[in-house]
Amino acid sequence: MSDFKKLVGEYKxxxxxxxxxxxxDRFYADDIVQRENSDAETRGKETLKNNEVGNLEQTKSVETKIITLVADTETGNVMGEMDIMIDNGDGTRTRLEEAFSQRWKNGQIVYQRYYWHSFQKIEK
Structure with a gap:
């Protein structure tokens, strides 16, 4: 197994x-660019970290399962699918099925894009 695939396995x-x-902290490049669906790009590790902290503070818990993960050692491209379950803390859970594409360089993610349709509310 290549070092890149081991690194992607650590990420997963x-x-x-x-x-x-x-x-x-571990995998995002300082100047990472991220895009959600067709939204405008978000730039920078600190901005994305602050956004994630804010998102997590709005939930009771989040569970993520990466269902598919493909890493191309020659190009540094990674693609996958995730199933994300969010406990909203109000008696409901939300499910998000999401696909993603990443470009890695020097062991860090320099670009990623998420593709998803909508959140599904699930009653407990």
């Missing part, structure tokens, strides 16, 4: 362990 393990802020 940390995401699935719910270490979302640690993932940003």
């Amino acid at each position: 393990a940390m995401v699935e362990a719910g270490k979302y802020i640690e993932v940003i």
Whole structure:
């Protein structure tokens, strides 16, 4: 197994362990560019970290399972699908099915884009 695939495996393990802020600290390049669907780009590790902290503060818990993960060692491209379950703390859960595409350089994510349709409310 290549060093890149091991690194991507570490990324997956940390995401699935719910270490979302640690993932940003460990894997995001300082000048990362991120895009959600067709929204405007968000730039910079600190901005994305602050956004994630704010999102997590609005939930009781978040569980993420990466269902598909493909890493191309030659190009540094990574693609995958995630299933995200959010406990809203008000008796409801929200499910988000999301696909993502990333470009890695020197062991860090320099660009990522998320594709998703809508959040699904699930009654407990």
